[in-house]
Amino acid sequence: MPSSFLLRRHLSFSGISPTFHGTMEPFHRHLELRFRILVGVCNRIRQFSSSSSTSKLDFMDLTHPHTWYPNARRKSRKVIMHVGPTNSGKTHHALKRLESSSSGIYCGPLRLLAWEVAKRLNKANVPCDMITGQEREEIDGAKHKAMTVEMADVTSDYHCAVIDEIQAC
Incomplete structure (x- = not known):
């Protein structure tokens, strides 16, 4: 999973002393679990986004506001x-x-x-x-x-x- 790889890369413990590294390991596991949950939620939310593109998380794309809320935009008001x-x-x-x-x-x-x-x-x-x-x-x-x-x-x-x-x- 690329997102998990990015998280591990971002939270690399290579420059931390072994003593401190041991105390941070539970935190690291907890954070990685939370991140995986977030990625899962984002993937489920994608089905409600305005684009069928699967290469990005569309609800985070703020560059095309005219494509937001397609059902609401279809209403005459x-x-x-x-x-x-x-x-x-x-x-x-x-x-x-x-x-x-x-x-x-x-x-x-x-x-x-x-x-x-x-x-x-x-x-x-x-x-x-x-x-x-x-x-x-x-x-x-x-x-x-x-x-x-x-x-x-x-x-x-x-x-x-x-x-x-x-x-x-």
Whole structure:
């Protein structure tokens, strides 16, 4: 396996004293095992990458971003970006659009923001689930979700998606 060879070459113990070498051997074995696991994971992930090339790990290639997420790129959608100064109503207008949509998702960087949005939508009689890494409040029949970014379900289709405070995500 070439990756194992590179690891051994990189972690060569030739210049280390025999006493120190003996104490480092368990660490070396542990690191090599972790590296082999990483290579295995990378090989499994390759099947989800955008290219059929097997000569490189495509998900690490940052030179062709237009080839990333081919399934998402096939979807027809309209993207609106709200940019403006603080307190200019960007989030308010985005949430109004989310509220009027048939289904939607709100993604924010903080649990408190997700909680506030879920509370606001539920108060407006729009059933909304609130999902974070710490909490999960699900409402029967809810087609809207408010969550922290890391909890977003990117496999589902939504009529409206709001990503708030994107610079913090």
